[in-house]
Each structure stands twice: as C-alpha cells, then as structure tokens.
Amino acid sequence: MSSLHNSEPRVVFMTHLLKQLNLGEIKIPRFQREFVWDWEQQHDLLCSILEGLPIGAILLWETRKSNMKYIENIGPFELKKSNSEHNIFLMDGLQRLTTLFLSIYHPTDQIKNHVESNNYDIYCDLNSSDINNTFFQKKTIQKIHSDQYISPRYMPLSAIMDTKKLLKYQRTIPIEKSKWLDRSDDIVSAFISYKLPVVPLETNDQDIVTKSFERINTRGTQMSETHMLNALSYSTDFDLLKVIEGAKENYLINNNDWYDIDNSYLILLIKVFVGFDIYSKRTEELVKKINEDLIVDIFKSLKKLAIFSNENFCINSPNDFPYKLQLITLAQAFRANMKKIDDETLKAWFTFTTYTGAFGTTARNSSNAINDFQILLKTGTLNWTLNSSINVEKWTKNINYKTARVKAWSLSLSIRLDELKGNSENQISLIESRGKILRKIKHPTIETKKIHRSGLYFISRNNKAIDINNISENELESNFLDDELINIFNDGKIDLFCDIREEKIYQWEIENLVKPASELLNIKYDTKNK
Structure with a gap:
C-alpha cells in the first residue's frame, strides 16, 4: 500500500462503527482536531438521524503503519485497545461519530471522569411529537422540572445500544402511557437501523493522507x-x-x-x-x-x-x-x-499605534505596521508606511470598551486619577474589569441615559456613578472638571458640558501620551476631531 488506493465505498450500520471505535479497531489520530461540537450542533445531528436524513460520509485511513499515535479516550470514556496489525484511522467524521459515541454508546463502565460524563447524558422526550423538541441534556431536564428525578417520560439515549438497560427502562413506563412505549421503540429503531456511507483510503504514504485531510476540511465545522x-x-x-x-x-x-x-x-x-x-x-x-x-x-x-x-x-x-x-x-x-x-521605545510604539488605529483599518495596513516594527528592531528607526494619514481622533461618542480607541480614552482617565495617589489602582481596575468601572453620571432633572457622549463617563470603583457635586477639590482636576464646568452641568447644558470636558480629556491625551510617544519615535501626526 505504498501508493494511494481507494477501495469501493460501502454502507455500514452506524452502531457497528461505534462498536469499532470502542474496541479500538477505529482509532482517532493524535493530529485530529478537538471534539469541538457544541450542544446545538449535537442536537441537530441527533434530529437528522431520527428523521433518517443523511449526515455525510465517513472517511477512514487504512494502513499497516504501526507507529502512529492515537487518542485513547473520547471525552470521559476510556477506549479499549486493539491488537490488530492493520490500523484504521478516522480522518473525516470525527465530530459526528464522537457525538454519537458519547450520547448513544456511552459506556458507563469505562468512565474516567464522572463529572464530565454528565454533559453527555442525553434523553428523549417521548411526549413530544416535534423532532426538534425531542432531545435534551439531563441537566436541562432537571432544571426545567426543578428535580433530580427523571420521569419515565424521558428515555436515556444510552439505552439504545444496551438491550438490558432499554428493557429495564421500558418497564418503568406506566401502563396507561403505551404511546410512550411505542415512541421509544420508534426512536430505538431509527438509530439502530441508521446506516452511514464509509469511504476507505488505503495507503502507507502519510503525505497523501494529510493532503487529503486538508482538502476535505472545507465543510462543516471549520478546522x-x-x-x-x-x-x-x-x-x-x-x-x-x-x-x-x-x-x-x-x-x-x-x-x-x-x-x-x-x-x-x-x-x-x-x-x-x-x-x-x-x-x-x-x-x-x-x-x-x-x-x-x-x-x-x-x-x-x-x-x-x-x-x-x-x-x-x-x-x-x-x-x-x-x-x-x-x-x-x-x-x-x-x-x-x-x-x-x-523599553521607552516599545512603550511609545504601543501608545502611538493604539491612538492612531494602526491595526484598525485594513489588512494591508496591519501587515505594514508589523513590517515597520520589524525594521525598527533591526535599525532602531520606525518608518511609517501605512496607507493612511496619521490621525488622532478626539473621542466624543458613546463608550464601547471593546474598541481600541475607547480603551485608550478610558485608560487616560485612570492614569490621570492614579497620578493623584501615585499608584496604578485605577488602571488595574479598569483593565481587569474590562471597562466596567466606567459609569455615566446622572442629572437630577434631565435623562442622560439616551445621550451617547463620552463626556458623561467617569471612573468609579464603587458600584455606582460618582456625584460630581461631592468630589474633593483635589479630585476635580483629576476628573477633568472645574467649578465652572460643574455649574454648566447643573444648569442642564449637557451638550456644552460634554464638549468642554471631552476637549479637556483630548488635550491631555495629546500632551501627555501621544506627543511624547511621537517625539520619541520621530513621527508627526494630525489631530482629527469628528
């Protein structure tokens, strides 16, 4: 098998593939992706099988190579080992087969992690006539009914391939609920009789296999x-x-x-x-x-x-x-x-690229910014080759801490406050809280909730907005305030208050952060007010 050889595709029972997985006859190579399917994807797969819809072919690599490493467990379940000299590796269909293995095969006698196994306890609601409302995780059922007890209305999916467990469960169904028993039989039949197309790939040439592996992973969950x-x-x-x-x-x-x-x-x-x-x-x-x-x-x-x-x-x-x-x-x-x-040059580069949005415009500019930095490392000189003007925008809009400019704006507020005490408490709190210590001030008679201006936001490490009428004289300047500005706010001139305070913050950013960084890097910039 030194060259590529494709055997004829065949159709096999899904349950047979799951048994082969458990016995170690089908192995999962170490280089496979993680078991990344979330519950919604697992749910859709189970619904498709119950409806008899196709879920795609399974690609298996058959080889005599004996030195390939493989995964020894699926989720919390330890797999058995096969002594066969002929190895079969699962190349495409990992998420599908592992989802089915965890929920249907579910070998409880092979559990290594009982806590993790609880995530794969899946039940069928026999009272539901809607396929999309048939499958539930055990923890969801317990949450819905506020009870650890699971009613016979719910059949464990793991009983499908375990005859004793299935019979034991079906005996718990009340006589008057014969429809539940019929529904149980229908679901079991749908899964037991479900077949999957299997495409075997026979070769000992791993390069061929990995290239095939790359090409087939252009559908489903993107690798x-x-x-x-x-x-x-x-x-x-x-x-x-x-x-x-x-x-x-x-x-x-x-x-x-x-x-x-x-x-x-x-x-x-x-x-x-x-x-x-x-x-x-x-x-x-x-x-x-x-x-x-x-x-x-x-x-x-x-x-x-x-x-x-x-x-x-x-x-x-x-x-x-x-x-x-x-x-x-x-x-x-x-x-x-x-x-x-x-360090000062690195700090200046960080500050300047943050304020000028060097990585926030185009892919080409991002690549250029990285290339410019690499030249800086070699020559000590930063040549700015981005295809856009170097602007520093005054921030006047609403606060969304996910954006780089808002992070920089917020940090300037915290730096100014920390200067008062000579520490970094506010900077640390701002970053660790992901901006949650930014709070909008309130006016006694004017609703500010719908006014989307940055000038209304202040750093507050208490779980409430600050009262600008009750802050100390020392803290006024650190919060970009003065008595006149407070009077403007109290008079209800909210837009004017924001205009003045936003300009104060902007000028402080320029003079204390941007300008020193640009001078150290020897790069000129423009101010840009929007």
Whole structure:
C-alpha cells in the first residue's frame, strides 16, 4: 500500500462503527482536531438521524503503519485497545461519530471522569411529537422540572445500544402511557437501523493522507488553522499541539491568563516568527518551518512580554491589548536573538499605534505596521508606511470598551486619577474589569441615559456613578472638571458640558501620551476631531 488506493465505498450500520471505535479497531489520530461540537450542533445531528436524513460520509485511513499515535479516550470514556496489525484511522467524521459515541454508546463502565460524563447524558422526550423538541441534556431536564428525578417520560439515549438497560427502562413506563412505549421503540429503531456511507483510503504514504485531510476540511465545522498545521506537520516524533502544551507548562504555568492564550494567537506568532505575512495561507510552506525550537522561542518571548506588559501597561492577559496584533508584534522584541530595543521605545510604539488605529483599518495596513516594527528592531528607526494619514481622533461618542480607541480614552482617565495617589489602582481596575468601572453620571432633572457622549463617563470603583457635586477639590482636576464646568452641568447644558470636558480629556491625551510617544519615535501626526 505504498501508493494511494481507494477501495469501493460501502454502507455500514452506524452502531457497528461505534462498536469499532470502542474496541479500538477505529482509532482517532493524535493530529485530529478537538471534539469541538457544541450542544446545538449535537442536537441537530441527533434530529437528522431520527428523521433518517443523511449526515455525510465517513472517511477512514487504512494502513499497516504501526507507529502512529492515537487518542485513547473520547471525552470521559476510556477506549479499549486493539491488537490488530492493520490500523484504521478516522480522518473525516470525527465530530459526528464522537457525538454519537458519547450520547448513544456511552459506556458507563469505562468512565474516567464522572463529572464530565454528565454533559453527555442525553434523553428523549417521548411526549413530544416535534423532532426538534425531542432531545435534551439531563441537566436541562432537571432544571426545567426543578428535580433530580427523571420521569419515565424521558428515555436515556444510552439505552439504545444496551438491550438490558432499554428493557429495564421500558418497564418503568406506566401502563396507561403505551404511546410512550411505542415512541421509544420508534426512536430505538431509527438509530439502530441508521446506516452511514464509509469511504476507505488505503495507503502507507502519510503525505497523501494529510493532503487529503486538508482538502476535505472545507465543510462543516471549520478546522482551526492550528489544528490544520498540526495535521500537516505531524510525524511520529513531532506533535505540534503536544509541543505547545509542553511549552505552556514550562514558561506560562505560573500565569493563568497567559497560560490560557488562545491558539489563534499562536498561529499568528508562528507566522511572524518565521517571516510570513500574518494573512498568508501558504500552509504547506509554513509547515516545513515549524519545529520545537520555534515553539520554545515563541513561549519564551511570551513569558517576557507578559512581564513587560504588566509592568508598563497594567495588562495581565493577552485579551486586554487594544489590538490583538499589538501582542503579536511586540512579542518579536523579546526573542532571544533579537537586538534589545529600550523599553521607552516599545512603550511609545504601543501608545502611538493604539491612538492612531494602526491595526484598525485594513489588512494591508496591519501587515505594514508589523513590517515597520520589524525594521525598527533591526535599525532602531520606525518608518511609517501605512496607507493612511496619521490621525488622532478626539473621542466624543458613546463608550464601547471593546474598541481600541475607547480603551485608550478610558485608560487616560485612570492614569490621570492614579497620578493623584501615585499608584496604578485605577488602571488595574479598569483593565481587569474590562471597562466596567466606567459609569455615566446622572442629572437630577434631565435623562442622560439616551445621550451617547463620552463626556458623561467617569471612573468609579464603587458600584455606582460618582456625584460630581461631592468630589474633593483635589479630585476635580483629576476628573477633568472645574467649578465652572460643574455649574454648566447643573444648569442642564449637557451638550456644552460634554464638549468642554471631552476637549479637556483630548488635550491631555495629546500632551501627555501621544506627543511624547511621537517625539520619541520621530513621527508627526494630525489631530482629527469628528
């Protein structure tokens, strides 16, 4: 089987495939994606089978290769081991078969994690005539009825392939509920008789298999780029996902927020660390450049970046950067073989790219911003090549903390307040709360709820809006207020109040944050009021 050979497709009972999975006769290769289907997707699959609708073919790789690593459990259930010299690996249909295995086969005598197994206790409502309202998770039923007891109205889906369990359950159905018994038989019959088309792929050439694996994953739940890279780079001595997990343990284990960094960040880091554009889709070329040293380099850099970000930006999580690509870009400065750029320059770059929206316009501009930073690391000079003017906008609109400009605007408020006490308490609280300490002030006679102006927002670490008439003299200036401005607000001139305060905040941002950063980087900018 050194060359590709496709056997004739065949049709087999779904239950037979599930038995093969349990016995280890069909294996799940380590380079497969995670079991990512959520309950809604699982529910739709079960409904399709009950209706007799097709759910797609299953692709199996048949090989005599004996050194392939495979997964030893599905969810909380440990799989049995097969001693067969002929290996069969599941290549397409993972989510479908694992969903059915967990909910229907459900081998309770092979449970390794009882808590996790509760997520796969699925029941059928025999009282429902609507297929879409037939399948429920056990925890949902208990919540609906506010009771741990499950009525005989609900048949456990795991009884379908367990004759003893099915008979035991059916004996609990009250005599007067014969319709439930009939419905139970109908559901069991639908699942037991359901068949699936199987396409076998016979070859010992793993390159052919992984290329096929890439091409078939263009439908259904989209495979993440990380898992695709894992599949294509997989060999008997290199497992990308396993290497990533090991690097996390070695370098980020003491930092929970960074330890849980999403794999989408890692795929971008891999690209920039090997010199690819972040939007490159040259997967097969990228695979050739991936190795354990590269992954270790990335995680060493992340560890240093985590410390730097905490000390200089009060950022303690990858998700707290104004732009995701700022993290990707900055990480390059902490590579082992990289010429060290002083911290003040890195801070200036972070501030300037945040305020000018360097990563918030087009994909080309984002790529250019990363390339410009890479040149900065090599030459010490930042050449701005973005295809847009360098503007810093005054923020006057409503507050949505998800946007980079609002994060910067909010941070300026917290920095100004922290200057009063000489600490970073408000900055830390702002970032950790994801902006929840931003509160709109209220007027005694005018409804401000529908007035969408940033000038009405203040930092308040108490769970209520501040009263601007009762703040100390020292705090007035730190909140961008003065006596005249408070009088304007009290007189009900809300728009004028916002105009003046927003301008105060903007001028402070320019003079204290943007201007120093631009001067250090030697880049000019324009102010832009909208």
